[in-house]
Amino acid sequence: MLALLPKSPTMAKPGSGHSGHTPATTDKRALAISGWLTGVYFVIELGIGLWTGSVAVTSDAFHTFSAVGGVLIALVALQLGERKSSPARTFGYVRAEILGALFNGLFLAIMALFVFGMGAMRLREPIDLPTTPMLIAAAGGIATELVALWLLYERQKADLNLRGAYWHILQTFVGSLLIIVSALVIRFTGFLAIDPLLGMAFGVVLLWASWGITKDALHILLQGTPQDLDxxxxxxxxxxxxxxxxxxxxxxxxxxxxxxxxxxxxxxxxxxxxxxxxxxxxxxxxxxxxxxxxxxxxxxxxLRPKKGRRPRSNNVARVRYERDNGRYTSRPRMKRNPGSRGGVQACSARTGTPHPWVHECAKRRSASGRTRADL
Structure with a gap:
């Protein structure tokens, strides 16, 4: 039996870094920039919401904070994935990426349920919203989130962890668009229910994204067949x-x-x-x-025995062939002889092919009267 593990640019020895496995440094830089942009905007938007007393702007600020949390989870997963491997973990922590994606998927589901609950509350008790601060806060959010989405768009296609962070930022971007639509509808028509209705509609999109990310992460953790492999x-x-x-x-x-x-x-x-x-x-x-x-x-x-052929002796067992420094060897398996008390009898394997082992059967009588075969 011959085992072959091909060398490749992505392979590393235990104790060395898995630079081929981990995402590129540009991925971490893109995540860091996206996290800083959304984090700074969160502080500004929260300040506007508290200053004006707008519940819509304040709630959107907390949505932005959830995106910051999603980016931080992805960034920590990338950092763990670059830790050096060891004899105990020969692949290092490369699967930290998948764990980060799983947490992000579950986080998205929690945020979707939160949006549903908030929308249901607003439908029962609609409130008059100040539209001007809503428009200002939403415009600033769109500007920062567009930059973050642009940084992550291509990278998230091939990385499940980055996809989770991307969807968190996309959530806040769509939330900013919905704030603008809600503010304009409320200003010109006075229809207050538009805000919770649009929010709950986007909650459905969040659940769909959460299901896709969580399902893919669990598929990998359960060692399912790769979806991109036929x-x-x-x-x-x-x-x-x-x-x-x-x-x-x-x-x-x-x-x-x-x-x-x-x-x-x-x-x-x-x-x-x-x-x-x-x-x-x-x-x-x-x-x-x-x-x-x-x-x-x-x-x-x-070297494989013919199908249906019985060995000539009860003591002849299957023969294992191994490649050992260019030499093929065969080993017979020992079997107990039912005719002796605890005795062991071994015979040479009938392989039909020559091999370098010389197998001799010799019976020796011990003081206790037992029979033993020595090779």
Whole structure:
């Protein structure tokens, strides 16, 4: 049995940093800038809300604060993901990204329920809202949130953790737009119910975003098959490699939203083709399916016992073949001889192929009268 773990730019030894696994430094910088922008705007908007007594502006300020919290969670997850690996954690803390995404998804769901509750309260008891401070606060929010969304838009497509932070900022951006629409409708029509109705409609969007992020995070944590990997196509491609007769024990999962892992056993026609097949399978997975962490084991069909053939002796057990410094060896499994009291009898394995081990059976009589086989 031969195990091959291909080297790649994303691989690191235990004790070294996983610079290939963790997001780029620009991702952390984008998150930090977005966090500072939304944090400063939160302080300004909260001050305007408390100064004017506007409940709408004050509640939107707390929505902005939730976005700051979401960005901080994503930033902490990125920082943890860059910690060095160790023998106890050979992949480091790369899955901190997924935990951050899970927390952000649950946080979005809590905020959506809060919006529903607040909207229901406003529908029962509508209040007259001052529109001028609402428009000023919303305009400032749109300006800062547009910059933050622009910084994270491309990055969040390939990173589940950044996607959670992106949706938090998008929540506050849409909230600012809804404040402008509500303020204009209230100013020109006096329809006070527009504010809670629009807020509850956006709560539905938040629940949808929360479900998508939480579902993807749980799928990765439960080691589900990567959603961007066609497993049937990968198996079919391995079977098409010259010299491969069968593929089995196939497993695929994700470490993070951008790092997939693949494991499989392949059966080759002959021992001589094993190394070449493993190299081709590794290259195939890396170039066609973007899998840089793959473990492939090969077994020769010529060394496998014929199906349905019974061994000639009860003492002949299955033979395991291992690749050890270019030498193939075979080991027989010991079996107890039911005809002796606790005695153990071993015979040489009938493999049909020569191997370097010389196996001799010798019976020795001990003082207690037991039979023992010495190799």
């Amino acid at each position: 497993l049937d196509a990968a198996i079919s491609a391995i079977r098409d490699v010259e010299g491969v007769t069968d593929v089995h024990h196939v497993h695929a999962w994700s470490l993070t939203s951008s790092v997939n892992v693949f494991s499989s056993h392949v059966r080759v026609r002959s021992v001589a083709e094993g190394d070449r097949v493993l190299r081709e399978v590794s290259s195939l997975l890396r170039e066609r399916f973007q899998i840089y962490f793959s473990t492939t084991r090969s077994r020769s069909a010529a």
